Structure formats: C-alpha cells, structure tokens
Amino acid sequence: MDADTQHQEPSASKPWLDAIEEAEKAFNVWNEKCDRIDELYANLSKMADARGDRQFQIFWSNVEIMRPSVYQRAPQPVVMPRHSDTGEIPRKASELVERALEYDVEADDLHETLLLVRDDLCLSGRGVPWVLDDARCIHVDRRDFLHEPARKWKEVSWVARRAYVGRDEGVKRFGEIFLDAKREEIGNDRGDDYQSTGRKAQVWEIWSKTSGTVVWVTEGVDTVLDEQPPLFDVKGFFPCPKPAYATVERGTLKPIPDFVYYRDQVDEINELTARISGLAESLRLKGFIAAGASEVADAIETAMKQTDNKAILIPVSSAAAMGGKALRDAIVWLPVSEVAGVIQACIELRKQLIDDVYEITGLSDIMRGVTQAQETLGAQNLKAQFGSVRVREKQSEMVRVALDVLRIKAEIMAEKFDIGELMQMAGMQLPTALQVEQMMAQAQQSGQQLPQTVTVEQVAALLTDQRTRPFAMEVETDSTIAPNEAAEKQSRTEFLTAVGGFISQAAPLIQSQPEAAPFMGEMLRFGAGAFRAGRDLGGEIDQFVETVKQKAAQGQGQQPSPEQIKAQGEAQKLQADMQVKQTELALKERELALKEAEVSAKLEAGRYQVDLNAALKAQDQRIKLQELGVKQDEQRLKEAQAEIDAMMQVAEVELERDQQRPVGIGDN
DSSP states (O other): HHHHHSSOOBBBHHHHHHHHHHEEHHHHHHHHHHHHHHHHHHEEEEEEEEOOOOOHHHHHHHHHHHHHHHHOSOEEEEEEEEEEEEEEEEHHHHHHHHHHHHHHHHHHTHHHHHHHHHHHHHHHHHOOOOOTTOOEEEEEOGGGEEEOOSGGGGOOOOOEEEEEEEHHHHHHOOOOOGGGGGEEEOOOOOOOTTOOOOOEEEEEEEEEETTTTEOOOOOOOOOOOOEEEEEOOOTTSSSOOEEESSOTTSSSOOEEOOGGGGGHHHHHHHHHHHHHHHHHHHHHHOOOESSSHHHHHHHHHHHOOOOOOSSOOOSSSSSGTTTOOOHHEEEEEHHHHHHHHHHHHHHHHHHHHHHHHHHHTOOOOOTTOOTTTOOOOHHHHHHHHHHHHHHHHHHHHHHHHHHHHHHHHHHHHHHSSOHHHHHHHHTOOOOOHHHHHHHHHHHHHHHHOOOOOOOHHHHHHHHTTTTTTTHHEEEEEEOOOOOOOHHHHHHHHHHHHHHHHHHHHHHHHHHHHGGGGGHHHHHHHHHHHTSSSHHHHHHHHHHHHHHHHHHHHHHHHSSSOOHHHHHHHHHHHHHHHHHHHHHHHHHHHHHHHHHHHHHHHHHHHHHHHHHHHHHHHHHHHHHHHHHHHHHHHHHHHHHEEEEEEEHHHHHHHHHHHHSOOOOOOOOO
C-alpha cells in the first residue's frame, strides 16, 4: 500500500453492504431450495426418529452414484512450453512450476477442497473454490459466496467471500475500528449447537474489478474496514475461478439443483413406500368366530398360539359344539389376499416411478452396477456411453475448475514466491550465472566447449515477467475422474506401437541423411502430441529430438574424406543392389503365391464339382427310393383292397345261403 493510499479517507461501507443485500435477495430462493435439499439428503435427527414415515432413499442413492462419477481423483498438473521451439529456458521454467504444483497439490490437500466443490455441484448445482494470497485453496460455502447478479460470468464486476471474525482477531487485522462491528451468535442454520462459531462478526472480502481494489466491510461500521490493491495479479482479476455450474436459469447465473427436476417422482415414491409399509402392518392373519361356542373358541385360540412346525391337533370334547358345521365355516378370516394384491400393485407402480427417475437423471444400469446376463458387451458399452452423457458436463466443469485453480496457483507462485523456495518445492538444482561463468572459463582453459546452460536468473526473470510468461508457458491438467484401465492400456500400447514404428523407419534415414533429423524430430513431436502418454513424456521427447539434431549438426560439420565418400558410395550401391534383388525376390514370391492361389482355386472348384455331383446322385437315389416306396405302398393297397373284396364276396355268399336255407322246428 503506497503513501497516497494510506492518507486517503476511508470510503463508506453502505454502498457495498447494499450490494451484498441485493445479491443475497437474488439468490434467496435458490438458497432456500438448497436448505431443503440438504435436509432431505442427510438429516441425522430426522432419520434417527423411528416414528417417522418410511422413505425410499433414492435421492441419496443417486447422489452417491453421481459423486464419484463427476470427480474422484486429484488433478495432476502438467506445465509445458506453449511452443516446442522456444528454447531451454521455458522448458526448465515449466518443469520447475510443474514440480512445485505437484508438491502443492499434495501439501495443500487440494483434493479434499475439490471434493467439497463436487458435493456442492451435485447437490445444489454450484461449487466454489477460493485461492488465498499464499496459494492455498479453500472451499467456500454457498451462503458465504456472492457475486454481482449478471447474465454471464464475464459481466460480473465483483465477487465476495464471507468470513466470521472474532473480536481479538478483527482488532489485530483491522485495528480499533473493528470494535464497532456487529457481533452475534453465529450458528450453522441447523437449529442445534453443533460446531457453533460463537459471537463473531460477518466480514465480507469484496474483489471489485471495476475499481481494481479489494474491500473489507461489515455491519455496524460505517466505513470500510480496509481497502487496498489486489493481493496478487492473476488473469481474470478474481481469486476464484468461475464456479462449477450444473444447470443455470436462462439469462442469469442462478443455479438450478438437479433434484428439483425429479422432486415430484421422489415424493410419489416416498408416498407409495409409506403406503406399502402401512399395508404391510395390516397384513396379518386375523379372523372372527361365533361367540356362543366357547369351547370351540378356546380350541381355535390355542391352535393359533402354537408355533410348532409339526401338525397341530386340538381336541374338542363335544362335537356338537361345532354346531354341525365344518371348521372353515366356524371362522371368518379377514381378506388378506386383497391386501397383498394392493401391496403388489403399489410395488409395481413404485418400480415404474423409480425407472422414471433414472430416465430423468440419466443414470444407466451400468453406472448403477445393474446388468442382465443376456446382454451383450456391445449393449453394455452402449449403456455406459449414453448413461454418462449428462455426467460429462459436470465432469468437464470439475476439470475446468481444477485447471483454473492450478493456473491461479501457478501465477501466485511465479509472482510472489522466491525462486529458491520454488526450487526447494520442486526438488531442482539450477546453477547461477556466476557459476556458469566460472565453468565456462575453466572449460576454455582446458580447450573444452560446454553446452548452453540455463541459469537461475534466467528462469526467475521469465517467471516474474507477467507480460512474457503467459506466452511462453501453459498449465494443463489430466482427467480428474477414475481412468478406464483397459482404455489406458490400449492407448499406451498404441502409442508405443506408433512411436516404435516411426523410430525404426526414421533411424536409417537419419543415419544416411543427417540433414533430415530436424524434420523427423518435428514429425515425432507432432505424432506423439496426439497421445496422452506423449504429453506426459513431452520433456523427454523434446530432449531426444534436440539430441538427435545436435548429433546431426555434428555429423554435417565433419567433412568426409575421399575414402569415406568412396566407401559410402559403394555401400549405397550395394544397398541399392540388395534392394533391387529384394524387390525381384518379392515379385517372384508374389507370382508364386498367385500361382498357388490359382491351383488352389482350381482344386477347390474341382472338389466342389465332385461334391456337387455326389450330392445330385444321392438326391436321385433318394428320389428313386421314395418312388419305389410309393409303388410298394400302392401294391400293398391293391392287395388289401383285393382281400377286402374277397371277404365281401364270402360274406354275400354266406348271407344268400342263410336266406335260402328252410326254416326248421324251433326256428323263429
């Protein structure tokens, strides 16, 4: 803070407090919805109440599936020169920043912060990280973060973060003016005393892009607590990246939680669950008996109380007590089957509503670990692919937020951290300019020539140059979701195959023509850049390419002798003759293969013709056998008809004989 700023009168805090109040009103509906969603997601006191209505916890289940799908592992920073031909200084600076970020990601526990951001994204539709001036990243609760209401993030002119500050801490930070701050018992909006923050003041830290200042205000103090230039200068001005959004209201930055889109279905599912529970309580075997038959009633009650799995027989001394009726007529049972039918119908309806919820959320069977034995691998891959389409947007948001956080951290480290501290974090050693001069002088005395060495001063100059640094370096991150091991193995195998094949083809060319080394090196960089593994090995590939170029340059600088030229010419001629012979041999082998194919085709055609003739003969034989069978059947039919005719004739003769025979005594 300069002298002019120190002597300026502090500005009024009311305009900023009014802006904070307007922003809170703009997000009031969203915060109220999120409060109810948080209570529905996890409320220990409500869930521990055994007297509460039964609920089907599908919302909790969906969130638990969504959370690891959106973000699961810490980001791995990747810092590289923006262009491959910028020299050794950007390469060493990139390596230094990348190693420092790797250490910082672990030391700062960035993974834990991003997990909280992910949970806010999945539950409330917005997650916010905030980077402090010492490069630490913290999670900001949704009620403790505000920004100017706008249509898009680029139009936001200020962001604010709320902190709860006690009396002693506030006086130490802001001075005696903090004694007028309004302090109250700060709870956690739970209605209980869990983790109460005590009597503290709510201090808002406001970053204004319009005025280019940072302002601290609180209720009860008419002037700002403090106002100063930004604590660090980063791209975008704000100490926080654009929040991770799920769905926003059109034309605004108001988040819309995913849960509101299927809240109706969840309410119906819970209502059916409560109804099923109530009906299940009444699903008991109950009946009525006549009051007059006391002995029968006692016997029935005794039988109902028995729990033995064996057959139960209860004697009744007076059979007349049954009233001449069967036992089934003496008891009238409640309609249990009708209740069971209603329960089954409720279960089917609830199942349909659950499927509707999965349709709305886009959670496929594969993501939920549900599959069927008859499903093919292609069907399962299709489900996994399209089931994660809606999740990819949230995954991309988390990757973007993680990348923006790493970039802000890298800018803070480059600007505010000492180069010695960065080298300690990175575990690197770079010589100073004085050490390089001493080594060069010693090398000249001994007649040696040392390669160009990057110094600490050169790297520090690049890191602190805010104008040049963004043009020379870029910060990236790998995926923040769990990798697919099969796909990762396949990608690495493809990379090794491609690079290995390229090197095997390029090596003879570079050996025979060293001037082609730079071109082949750039081709290797171009091809490796398409693979994820190529980006991880970017530094080693660049170093390999530079080594090949240097060796090629050394080879070009050495003029060959006439004997070497003659030997190279003879070797090239011999190589050409060998190539011609190999070509002739390949042609002969191809002709031989064609002849073998032709012979095989003829043999196959002859074999096919023989098989066809045999099949035709067999078919003719079967037809002839069938015709013979038909003829035999006709012959047997004729013989049977002849026998029938003969029997008819015999019967007719017998009938005529009986009619002509005279009637005797005793005949009727």
